[in-house]
Amino acid sequence: MSDRLTVGVAARLSRYLQVLTQSKKMGKERISSQEISDYTNINATQIRRDLSAFGKFGKRGVGYGIDSLLAEIRGILRTQGQHNVALVGAGRLGQAIAGSPIFAEHGINIAAVFDNDPAKVGRSLDGGVEISDFTRLSTLVREKNIIVGVLAVPATNAQVVANELVGSGVKILFNYSEALLDVPSDVAVHTSNPAVELLHALYFHLA
Amino acid sequence: MSDRLTVGVAARLSRYLQVLTQSKKMGKERISSQEISDYTNINATQIRRDLSAFGKFGKRGVGYGIDSLLAEIRGILRTQGQHNVALVGAGRLGQAIAGSPIFAEHGINIAAVFDNDPAKVGRSLDGGVEISDFTRLSTLVREKNIIVGVLAVPATNAQVVANELVGSGVKILFNYSEALLDVPSDVAVHTSNPAVELLHALYFHLA
DNA sequence: TAGATTGTTAATCGATTAACAATC
DNA sequence: TAGATTGTTAATCGATTAACAATC
Numbered sequence: 001m002s003d004r005l006t007v008g009v010a011a012r013l014s015r016y017l018q019v020l021t022q023s024k025k026m027g028k029e030r031i032s033s034q035e036i037s038d039y040t041n042i043n044a045t046q047i048r049r050d051l052s053a054f055g056k057f058g059k060r061g062v063g064y065g066i067d068s069l070l071a072e073i074r075g076i077l078r079t080q081g082q083h084n085v086a087l088v089g090a091g092r093l094g095q096a097i098a099g100s101p102i103f104a105e106h107g108i109n110i111a112a113v114f115d116n117d118p119a120k121v122g123r124s125l126d127g128g129v130e131i132s133d134f135t136r137l138s139t140l141v142r143e144k145n146i147i148v149g150v151l152a153v154p155a156t157n158a159q160v161v162a163n164e165l166v167g168s169g170v171k172i173l174f175n176y177s178e179a180l181l182d183v184p185s186d187v188a189v190h191t192s193n194p195a196v197e198l199l200h201a202l203y204f205h206l207a
Numbered sequence: 208m209s210d211r212l213t214v215g216v217a218a219r220l221s222r223y224l225q226v227l228t229q230s231k232k233m234g235k236e237r238i239s240s241q242e243i244s245d246y247t248n249i250n251a252t253q254i255r256r257d258l259s260a261f262g263k264f265g266k267r268g269v270g271y272g273i274d275s276l277l278a279e280i281r282g283i284l285r286t287q288g289q290h291n292v293a294l295v296g297a298g299r300l301g302q303a304i305a306g307s308p309i310f311a312e313h314g315i316n317i318a319a320v321f322d323n324d325p326a327k328v329g330r331s332l333d334g335g336v337e338i339s340d341f342t343r344l345s346t347l348v349r350e351k352n353i354i355v356g357v358l359a360v361p362a363t364n365a366q367v368v369a370n371e372l373v374g375s376g377v378k379i380l381f382n383y384s385e386a387l388l389d390v391p392s393d394v395a396v397h398t399s400n401p402a403v404e405l406l407h408a409l410y411f412h413l414a
Numbered sequence: 415t416a417g418a419t420t421g422t423t424a425a426t427c428g429a430t431t432a433a434c435a436a437t438c
Numbered sequence: 439t440a441g442a443t444t445g446t447t448a449a450t451c452g453a454t455t456a457a458c459a460a461t462c
Binding site: 106 | 211212214217220221222225226233246284290298299300302303307308309310312313354357362378379381386395397398399400402404406409412414
Binding site for chain 4: 239255258265266269
């Protein structure tokens, strides 16, 4: 299987990773496709099908070993190591992101934090990273070979920050503002949009 | 078309809504399927197909009128009005959510905020909502007929808060913690998981 | 053994795309 | 008219699901 995964398979595998990580934290050692299905709303047959395309990871009548399945999926997604990201914006949202265990749990390291407020520059966030001035962004991003940028800035600044990140070599942007971003076609933008998801969820509740 | 939309169509329509809302804010009056495609990475043919299933909303050679398309999609999704949600957790993340224009822009109103910290209860957040004690959750959620709850609490408290919300009649949960939530089958859980999305995005960058 | 759960098949359904006539 | 973009067809591909033998 040296073929590239389809978008759907890659998305589902990373969701299994989340369930496995949390189940492991809760002390579980084995999990069945039905249990993963309950948490993800992905059909249990689909889950077994996704996994069996790469090998026979489970035991009939028993389920999947959490540790070994975690290792297998990380191998398939090639995301075993540590990944450095740059966070721009050290306001409430930026601080919440830096202080959350969600990134650290999956091997994602916030390697640099930027803000343009002189009162914040030089201080440290919960994660222990020191806040750098926005003007140092390009230098630090290049130095640390960072290819992922997280935008926790107001919509009015989002495009300027995106331009700076992209100009410094960043290829993946996580946009937490409502702004639409114009970027070159080789840059991927993921926009977090709880409101859009909510409208979508409401439709199925109302219908 | 009184049929229920498929999950895919409803998800895409709500993403078009986001692009239209922002384009309108930027002063645009018309938009083409190709422009929507550039921002969403959804194929332009797919967009025209989704829309034409409900009517002929565009003008050949010209594109779609933003105002009229917004109204049409809101009608299809039946989400024209105001929707009340309850926010639990008035820490940095909760404050960031309450202060963000993302919800308000789409007619979503944070009708109640809860926290268990006595130092916070009674104060008001940026949005203007007063923070209520967590013990009043059930009363207020029932009084205001709230069916959507947003969890901005640490993973260790997430299940307890989810139980309280579900027990008070909430049917849709937005979980910003990394915890897995056990809920009845008639309750929908949306978990925000930037780390999982990032692993997925990284795969396509590395491959 | 008895019960549980995987791995896999076969069938169906929806998503995706290219292409192009219609028409603004 | 010339250029642009919609609406729609037709064809392909991947996702989804039920069912069940294999086997732990």
